[in-house]
Amino acid sequence: MYANGLLGATAGTAAGIAGAAGATLPFTGLNLVWLIIGGFALLMAGGALWRIVPRVPRSHGAS
Numbered sequence: 233m234y235a236n237g238l239l240g241a242t243a244g245t246a247a248g249i250a251g252a253a254g255a256t257l258p259f260t261g262l263n264l265v266w267l268i269i270g271g272f273a274l275l276m277a278g279g280a281l282w283r284i285v286p287r288v289p290r291s292h293g294a295s
Contacts, residue, residue, distance in 0.1 A: 254267065
């Protein structure tokens with residue numbers, strides 16, 4: 233979908249950050265429920281941004 237690999241790098245970075253945040257939960261005193269609520273809120277915000285980003289028209293002709 234993205235030729236420059238930007239989406240894959242972003243997804244990998246997000247997964248790494250989520251893993252690091254989850255690994256520190258026992259030391260911060262945060263409850264797992266709050267992590268789930270925060271993750272859901274971030275997903276919904278990302279989905280809203282995804283819908284308002286302008287689309288680049290694609291040419292379907294052979295080049």
